[in-house]
Amino acid sequence: MDLIVEGIVRAFQLLIQGDPQTLKITFLSLSVSVSATMISLVLGVALGTVIALNKFFGRRFVVTLINTGMGAPPVVVGLVVTIFLWRNGPLGALHLLYTPYAMVIAQCIISLPIIMGFTLATIQQVDPKLRLQIVALGASRMQMLWLLLRETRLPLLAAVMAGFGAIISEVGASMMVGGNITNQTRVLTTAVVMETGKGDFGLAIALSIILMILVYLVNFALTTVQQRSKTR
């Protein structure tokens, strides 16, 4: 029991004192996951919309693949990205392994199918007649797409939350492609794993609490936007 109390006290000490190490870890966690979410958002919404609105050969296969990707184990993603970025690997020349960029790439691959899958389902749920009405109002193809996204903004925000939630809490891939290097690629999740391994439960609990608060705050912000535009 002391362990937990100690952890909580420690967490607030770290936060209030503004421990530079902790702040650095927190900041990196946030910036890696936010960047990855933004990139997946742009790609995922674009690709999801294209797949939702078009019929093509192998569509069912692609959709199944996306849905499978929504549950892809981060360690597998980590393994694949590591192989690709390995010194002799296909993209080894870029020297990205064990950098935050590698982590962004891995997290993108994890969150992209989630955002794509949500977008796909959302856009497909829009009444085809509404699309016809938008065309009849005189929308060009781009205007139509924009209006469709505006129309589905609430479920799309849910997609963002799901995508962000998946990668801020992910540890396997970040560990493998980032390497948990102090001051360079250490993020909250990898630090928790390490501290737990060392038996420093106090610090592990402290970092976990910070992680939870972070996830809560981001989701609180997104939920506020979502619910406000709903009742407005």
Add this chain to the structure above:
Amino acid sequence: MNEVNQTSAPPLLEAKELTVVLGEQKVLDVPSLQVFPNEVLVVIGPNGSGKTTLLQSLALLLKPATGTILYRGQPVQNGSNLLQLRRRFAVVFQESLLLNASVWSNVTLGLHLRGVEKNEAKQRAQKWLERFGVSSLAHRQAKTLSGGESKRVSLARAFALQPEVIFLDEPFTALDNPTRQALTEDFENVLRETRVTTVMVTHDRNESLTLSSRVAVLIDGRIVQIGNPRDVFSCPVDDRVASFVEAGNHLPGVVTAQNEGLASVDMSGAQIQAVSYIAMATKVTVCLHYEDITLLAPSSQTVPSSARNRLAGKIVKVFPLGSQVKVTVDCGFPIIALVTKRSWEDLKLEVGQTVVASFKASSVHLIPHL
């Protein structure tokens, strides 16, 4: 088949050899259809007859399998031309199809998409919201509106575009009766004022009859009759049209005599007379509107002079319909008459008693079986 009653102006919109195929099935086959400036063309037909498909093809929302649509004599091509032409039209669907936004932004959306200048857009939105009596709802969210309110907003949205042609797909079908009547009235006034060229499809023969310049009957994807409403409703060209457009009796008969436009028809033994030039020995369908039949007590001496036909029969069924009563009389074949409640009460008759069904020879419409 295409009866044109506005030969003065060239057609605004024209379809030629139009076919639409859905899967294996040809759902629309219209060799020729013209829409003239300022007319109100109402296309009626039963469910599944291809009305919506026809409307969407004309509104350039659906690519036909074959055929050409001409606008002001120019064939419509794909690409930017299509978008530019769509921006001259407006479409009101059966559902209101408002976007999840305020009423105001719904009404101004089309105007923005069409690049209408901001002040102008504002004025038009205001004007048409007012015209349809919903300006007080401008700041409400579209999804909080009732069915009737949404419909008014969607009509305002369409008219604000000041389209050259407005297309309406069963616009009043989903509404309850009082809402629908109030809205139909407003809508008719707007049409009368703007004289905008209108194409409306509906399965309801009663919808906007007062306004239509022409009525086209669409059955199984084909236009089987087109003409002014009176002709279509009083002289349907075949059984299918008759059974769709007429609330009347359709009975088999044979012409037994022809006397300079007055045909005698044998209907299972009973003789009636009809104003028609159909030749002797032709098998016909006898069409007789429910309202055109007067019921008389057998003892009654007061017979309307022009009512040449009198058929006696037993009352088999009485069904009150609001201010009217639907009476089925067995004259060897069942005849249905629709009489006012008042005249039914005056007759003091009941089921099982004998009554005389009387109707004019000119009320009878004969369709020859060729």
